[in-house]
Every structure is written in structure tokens, then in C-alpha cells.
Amino acid sequence: MFHRFAGESVIDQSNRVPDGPIMLKATDLGHQVDLDNDTLTILQGANLEIKRGESVAIVGRSGSGKTTLLGLLAGLDTPSHGTVELDGAQISALSEDERAQLRAQRVGFVFQSFQLLPALTALENVMLPLELGGHEAPETKARELLTRVGLGERLTHTPRQLSGGEQQRVAIARAFAADPIVLFADEPTGNLDNHTGQAISDLLMALNREQGTTLVMVTHDEHLAARCGRQLNIEAGELSEPDGVSAPTPLKESSV
Ligand SMILES: Nc1ncnc2c1ncn2[C@@H]1O[C@H](COP(=O)(O)OP(=O)(O)OP(=O)(O)O)[C@@H](O)[C@H]1O
Ligand SMILES: [Mg+2]
Numbered sequence: 001m002f003h004r005f006a007g008e009s010v011i012d013q014s015n016r017v018p019d020g021p022i023m024l025k026a027t028d029l030g031h032q033v034d035l036d037n038d039t040l041t042i043l044q045g046a047n048l049e050i051k052r053g054e055s056v057a058i059v060g061r062s063g064s065g066k067t068t069l070l071g072l073l074a075g076l077d078t079p080s081h082g083t084v085e086l087d088g089a090q091i092s093a094l095s096e097d098e099r100a101q102l103r104a105q106r107v108g109f110v111f112q113s114f115q116l117l118p119a120l121t122a123l124e125n126v127m128l129p130l131e132l133g134g135h136e137a138p139e140t141k142a143r144e145l146l147t148r149v150g151l152g153e154r155l156t157h158t159p160r161q162l163s164g165g166e167q168q169r170v171a172i173a174r175a176f177a178a179d180p181i182v183l184f185a186d187e188p189t190g191n192l193d194n195h196t197g198q199a200i201s202d203l204l205m206a207l208n209r210e211q212g213t214t215l216v217m218v219t220h221d222e223h224l225a226a227r228c229g230r231q232l233n234i235e236a237g238e239l240s241e242p243d244g245v246s247a248p249t250p251l252k253e254s255s256v
Pocket of ligand 1: 033040042060063065068
């Protein structure tokens with residue numbers, strides 16, 4: 001059963017994937033951390049639905065909660081309240097092992113801080129998820145992916161021997177490796193020059209278009225955000241659609 005978004009009719013839906021199944025659904029998602037004498041609310045009551053095959057940009061100022069939201073949506077962190085459903089599975093109801101399995105099989109994540117394994121070469125970093133997933137030719141596939149992100153000449157470099165932008169591209173190749181059905185990317189072009197950023201944007205959009213990968217990206221890159229089918233704003237932990245349209249709130253059963 002699909003819930004419609006409240007206020008959906010006033011949002012331009014020209015770029016949306018019509019009537020696709022829901023890939024990602026967050027309900028009243030909130031995150032707080034306890035400080036010494038206080039509780040800091042980082043994210044409050046976020047509701048969203050993203051359909052399979054959509055591309056969504058999350059934009060907002062530094063410190064507004066974008067990375068926090070992405071981590072919760074991908075099941076990397078546990079929310080203080082609310083729920084996330086990813087491809088029909090309620091993440092919080094899964095054990096840690098089940099969550100790890102779900103991520104390994106269906107989710108790609110490009111971290112803002114890359115999180116490459118420092119002792120492994122670029123090639124080995126990309127091969128790792130392929131080997132864990134039982135891919136039949138991990139090295140061939142990893143070489144191909146690194147060549148696609150322009151790093152065919154840097155296969156044997158470790159992260160320390162790579163520039164920030166090169167590390168970012170290894171992280172992107174690694175996230176693509178397992179052919180995820182949903183790819184979360186935190187500032188995927190953040191460390192790249194215009195030309196390389198454009199090439200990575202092309203790659204992300206091609207993945208979305210050709211393989212139907214659902215893309216959820218945090219970005220400050222206006223060009224990349226504009227290429228996404230939908231944009232969400234986050235300000236001081238509150239999520240909204242642009243143009244004054246509130247973020248979707250779940251409808252009561254009677255109004256579905
Ligand atoms: N574990 C934590 N403990 C305390 N504060 C935290 C914690 N994690 C995040 N924060 C705070 O929550 C806010 C949101 O952090 P978050 O990393 O989600 O921001 P962001 O929008 O991704 O910012 P940026 O664009 O700089 O990456 C920040 O003010 C940050 O300092
Ligand atoms: Mg961030």
C-alpha cells in the first residue's frame with residue numbers, strides 16, 4: 001500500500017518517477033545526542049518517501065544535519081525516534097548482522113570522509129566489497145570501475161598516496177562495486193575540480209538512468225542538485241521541500 005504525500009499536488013512532479021514502488025521511507029525520524037548538561041537535537045521529525053529510481057539531492061548549510069540524516073537513512077546509525085524502511089524492510093527492526101547484510105547487498109555509501117582502508121591499495125579497496133559479495137571476477141570489475149572514475153593509472157596507490165579528490169573517486173568506485181539498488185553519497189563532488197566533478201556527476205546520473213539506481217545525495221554542488229529529480233532542504237535539523245512546500249507528512253490511513 002502506498003501513502004501519498006500531503007501537498008504532493010503542488011510539487012512539480014515532472015522529474016519524478018511515476019508510481020514506482022517506495023524505496024525509502026522515513027517516518028518522524030529524529031536524532032538527539034546527550035551533551036554534558038543538555039540534549040542537542042540534530043534532526044527533528046523528518047518524514048520522506050523516495051520512490052525506486054528517483055534521484056534526490058539534500059541541500060543545506062554546514063551543520064544542518066545532512067550527514068546525520070543520510071547515515072540514519074542508510075542504517076549506519078540508529079535514530080533516537082522514528083523509523084526508516086529501506087526496500088520494504090524496517091531497518092530498526094533488524095539485528096546488527098541483518099542490517100550489515102542489507103547494506104552489503106543493496107546499499108552503496110560514499111562517505112564525506114571517504115573511509116578507505118589505509119593499508120589497502122585503491123584496487124584492493126574496491127575489490128573488498130566484491131570479494132565479500134562473492135563476485136566471480138573482483139579484480140577485473142574493480143579495475144573497470146577505477147578506470148571509469150579516471151584512476152586506471154593509480155591502482156596500486158594507497159589512500160595516503162592519493163589526493164583528496166582521488167580518494168573520493170576510489171570511494172565512489174567502491175560504492176558502485178556491488179551494483180547497489182540505492183546509493184547514498186555525501187558530497188560526492190565535494191573535493192573535485194569542475195571538470196572531474198562534472199564527470200562524476202555524469203557517472204552518477206548514468207547509474208540512475210541506466211540501472212535505475214535510486215540516488216540520495218547530499219551536495220553543495222548546484223549543478224549536481226539541479227540534475228536530480230527532486231531537492232530537499234534541511235535547515236537546523238528540519239527537512240522541507242523547496243518553494244515553501246513542507247516535507248511530506250504521512251497521511252492517516254483514512255486519507256490514503
Ligand atoms: N555525535 C555527535 N555529538 C554531538 N554533536 C553532533 C554529533 N554528530 C553531529 N553533531 C552535530 O550535529 C550537527 C549536524 O551534523 P552533520 O554532520 O549532520 O551536519 P552536516 O549538515 O552534514 O554538515 P556539513 O555540511 O558541514 O558536512 C552539527 O552541528 C554537529 O556538530
Ligand atoms: Mg556532512
